[in-house]
Amino acid sequence: MMDWEKVFATRASRMKASEIRELLKLLEQPDIISFAGGIPDVNLFPKAEVAEAYAEVLSGAQGDAALQYSVSEGYKPLRDWIVGEMSRIGITCKAENVFITSGSQQLLDYLGKLFLSKNDTALVTWPTYMGALGAFNAYEPNYDKLIPLSNREPQTYIDQASEKGGQVKFAYCVPEFHNPTGVTMTRAEREWLLDLAEKIDIPVIEDAAYQSLRYEGESVPPILALDLARNGNDIEKTRTFYCGTFSKTLAPGLRIGWVVANSDVVRKLVLIKQAADLHSSTINQMVIGKVAERLYDEQIAKIRKTYGHRRKKMLEAMDRHMPAGVDWTRPEGGMFVWVTLPEGMDGASLLAQSLKSERVAFVPGKAFFADGSGANTIRLSFSCATDTMIEDGIARLGRLIAAQKKAAA
CATH class of the missing domain: 3.90.1150.10 (Aspartate Aminotransferase, domain 1)
Structure with missing residues (x-):
């Protein structure tokens, strides 16, 4: 055998x-x-609305395009809708800053592929989302504890990564209603994380899967919104990746997620997408776009x-x-x-x-x-x-x- x-x-x-x-x-x-x-x-x-949207797409002028190959960046009208939605939570961006993926889990895999070489270090919360660990593990990294508001010197992260044969490549967190703990990062903790990222010079991956699921208390600005405020509202100067998804709000089976980030890195992610699966499902993007516009x-x-x-x-x-x-x-x-x-x-x-x-x-x-x-x-x-x-x-x-x-x- x-x-x-x-x-x-x-x-x-x-x-x-x-x-x-x-x-x-x-x-x-x-x-x-x-x-x-x-x-x-x-x-x-929203099963009835999804069924209606599929029928509408397939029977209308978009029917052929819905079943055809499409651009790797994602369906433009959906990206435009996301631009508008991001503006509502303090994130100013353009369509070229938005990239559509087959669920946000695929995006975590792409970010691991883009940044991690063997023995590099990813900073993660302790505990952290197991799906992120699963995505990053394939690229053979080490992990170091990301503990908000700790007094640990930034240089120690760099030194420990070097001792293990690599570099610190990014910090990953779920700031809203964290999976698994349910805890939300305070504004002070988010600012601390951006300070740390600036001192080490690494990106921040903001997994915002639960952003919309607040039931009480005051909302906190997304990390990318705080990053934008530090950089004159110019997204091209930011270091944060805002990872969004429709899985927790509309339907996970359609597998539509997205990232908002500076356009240089988005173009790199597009190259990974082209090599992996060319593009996310065109018809699913069209359907999600219609449903989101009508009843989000x-x-x-x-x-x-x-x-x-x-x-x-x-x-x-x-x-x-x-x-x-x-x-x-x-x-x-x-x-x-x-x-x-x-x-x-x-x-x-x-x-x-x-x-x-x-x-x-x-x-x-x-x-x-x-x-x-x-x-x-x-x-x-x-x-x-x-x-x-x-x-x-x-x-x-x-x-x-x-x-x-x-x-x-």
């Missing part, structure tokens, strides 16, 4: 199965209460109302049912609550027992740490859970944690 390990590239050893992808298979089991996948509720998808604000309002209610119910259930010694975040938006278990309790072991005895699923936190730490953490998602699921599932989980804590005493 063929010895495949012998011919795989060295990077293949760092490709790991997503724990979330595997846990999503549990959704097929009707007796499982799942707080696992951070996915949108299918009942909120209405859709956001519907999502905020539904998810905001579920977030409130989960936090109330946590207050009622979690035993002493368990801590959790209280996010103002997004899809996640991050739970820190008593010291010594393992999230993966807890999941195995939970599936067996309580039939409740969640994501062990260890997968979100670049160094494999964080064993006593778990992530809960409320986006697809009904009131009954939340009350029952959190009660079961709290009971199990209390029992394991008692047994370990």
Whole structure:
């Protein structure tokens, strides 16, 4: 038989199965209460409007173009819509600063490919979005902790990267309702990050997947907006990549994401796109564009109302049912609550027992740490859970944690 390990590239050893992808298979089991996948509720998808847009595109003058090859930068009317949407959150740009990708996950892969050579260092939060780690891992980097407002000297990042045989190449963060913790970076923390990036001279990757999902509290300017303010509102002088997506607002299955950045780097990303898959689906871009123009604000309002209610119910259930010694975040938006278990309790072991005895699923936190730490953490998602699921599932989980804590005493 063929010895495949012998011919795989060295990077293949760092490709790991997503724990979330595997846990999503549990959704097929009707007796499982799942707080696992951070996915949108299918009942909120604008299905009728999407169907209408497809029919309109295919039956109209755009029908042939919708099924044809297209430009790598992305469908121009959609890019123009994004320019307008960005202006509403303080980001001034032009269509040439916008690049469409097949979901923002593809963009993370492209940015890893563009910046990371083997043994270079990526600065990431601890924990961080596991999809970003999966995308970057293929390019064999090292990771260093990005801890906002820390007093660490910028030169130490450079020195440690050099000791490992590379350079610091970028800082990556999810500033709004962070996946997995749900925490939002303050304005001071964002300014600190830009200060650090300027001192080290690296770009900042701002993963804004949850930008629109705020349910309470005051909004904070995007990092790119703050970067623009420092540079005379000239996007060509900025160092921040704003990564957006329609997956959390309209529909993930259409796989449409985007980046806003200076045009020089956008042109480099276009070259990667041309070599990878030529362009994102033309018809999907046209459909997303029509749906966004017609009901984006209405859709956001519907999502905020539904998810905001579920977030409130989960936090109330946590207050009622979690035993002493368990801590959790209280996010103002997004899809996640991050739970820190008593010291010594393992999230993966807890999941195995939970599936067996309580039939409740969640994501062990260890997968979100670049160094494999964080064993006593778990992530809960409320986006697809009904009131009954939340009350029952959190009660079961709290009971199990209390029992394991008692047994370990």
